[in-house]
Amino acid sequence: MLDYVWLILLFPLAGVLINALLGRWLDRRVVATIASLAVGASFVVALLVFFAMLGLPAETEAGGNGRERIMPIFSWIVAGEFEVEAAILLDQLSILMALVVTGVSTLLHIYSAAYMHGEEYYNRYFTWLNLFVLMMLILVLGNNFLVMYVGWEGVGLCSYLLIGYWFEKKSAADAGKKAFIVNRVGDFGFALGIMLIFASFGSLAFKDVFPAASTVLPGTATAIALLLFLGAAGKSAQIPLYVWLPDAMEGPTPVSALIHAATMVTAGVYMVARCHTIFEASPSALNWVIWIGVLTAFFAATMALVQKDFKRILAYSTISQLGYMFVGMGAGAYAAGMFHLTTHAFFKALLFLCAGSVMHALSGELDIFKMGGLRRKMPWTFATLLVGVLALSGVPLLAGFFSKDEILLGAYESGALIPWILGTLTAALTAFYAFRLLFVAFYGKPRMDKRTQRQLHESPPVMLVPMVILAVLAVLGGYIGLPRFVGLGNAIDEFLHPIFAGSLHAAPAADHTALEITLMAVSTLAVAAGFVAAYWIYVRNWGMGERMTRSAQWLYDIVYNKYYVDEAYTEVIVKPLRILGDFMTEAVEERSIDRAVNGLARLVGLAGEGLRRLQTGLVRNYALAMFIGIVAVMIYFVIRSIWAL
């Protein structure tokens, strides 16, 4: 089965081609079916490959990774010393990502079929969605940095296209552009990092670079790691490049669920996990990762506290949870980070699907303060959202609980005390905003107008089924990574172990059940505190939130306006760039380059005006000119031959 891993890429590619070329003439149901089947087939192949992989020994006799395969597809670039082969790297990390990507994508495709039903560019939507899946798979399955970069840019492009799906709406088109440009800053770092890797290692293939990572100078390793991390920060929406993700909510909700919650934004986390040897070769890079991660987690969580827009709350929550994953990476708890990536993909996609379901019922309303009391009208959505909220806030026994605690434990064990404290604090904030979302939107009295209230309805089964499946996964997903003290083994940790075997914190620390339980209790208390606060403010004492807002209006304003980061970026970066751009257009382009070009053209024109007098039209003049020319040439040769004598 392992030899058929290329089928994972082939199916989405086929879906893209069919829907792109023939989609216009196909029935909508056919388009959606083709797209969903393509990704579904890809998921089935990934699953089969995964089980085939489990059948292999985890370790070869030589002590290497027994489940790693490199499958060449074609030789892409051969230029002297520089060789790049497009090949699939199949190992534990890439198959985990491939499973998450194709699995969640399949559910999202099915959901989209119903959610996007009335949209005009139906086939275009599914073409892009399939293209996204293809690019994401190229990103995670590539065996070298250049192939990864192709996928990296490809998902960025699909993200841009899908955010701007409703491009007639200016805010959507702007949001798409913002996402693209901000990502470009990160990609620029990534590209420089790749060039530096080639300059230092002489190769771009993972199998050449990673074993040699410790041989380069620490300064070089730091430079490479930080450049790569800049790319990761752009794609995974970390400080300082997170600003695009909240705006990306302008896209259709399934897109937010798939690209801006479950898969694309985790590409940065995957990349750091993949390149962990480079990060570990540098003395300071992991510190940067953990600090950026925890600060992003904390500040994004505070911003989520006061947002009113259903999807924006989730967007800030995504940024915050991605921050957690980077904390895991920075603490050397790579498996924990990947574990959180997986569970987060389930419950955050679920939350977004619930948002879509609510929007569907309320004809596009997103302000949670204009909802209320949806619990009885939309029982299925309520139930699944409840599961999602519980999983997100880290209530014990649900997915988010296990993965978040693994990360916090990793942070604590690595000695990063302040990140651990901030992370635990963030857990409380997370619980607060998650339950606030649930309570405000689904409890209390309905606050929408009468007409909307009458039209309230539960979503169709096509939308509910993916939500229920994701809800089940959000509950069960955590059990692949049980804490060590339970004694049943941490399945994901053990599965990923060969990848991270050589890393700093790979050896399982000494038994410290007491510490684990203590940390768990602390974070559970934090979650409980967040829950109680949200319950107190938004259920028991409705209206208290508003009073609190008024009593600290200045603070509220700062947080509600996202610490004015967007405004600061506008002032510090966008405006100077515009001034520079205007200067370039007027002074350089119009007054210098254009004038030089026009002057040259005029000069040539004048010369032609003078020289055209030579064209007399008389044959004998031409013949004479030829004759004189030939005689001159002959005289030259005669003189030269005499000279030579």
Added chain:
Amino acid sequence: MVPPSFYLILSAILFALGAAGVLIRRNALVMFMSVEMMLNAVNLTLITYSRLLDNIEGQVFVLLVMAVAAAEVAVGLAIVVAYHRHKDSADVDEMDLLKW
């Protein structure tokens, strides 16, 4: 045997006459004939040297020149005839439509 220099001198005279004809005459037909004369002058030179150096390539070259000359005349005469039908003249000085 006639010495080779005689042939070469004759060839030079023919060439000069031809060149003068091309430059001086206004009748397109006569100019063509002059060009043919120049070509044949060159042919004569080639033949002479071919014999002198006992090298067959000169003669091959002459055959090539003849073939090209025939083709050139075919095209050139067609143009002259067409022009004559159009303007009732073969004076090259009147053919100046394409000048500035």
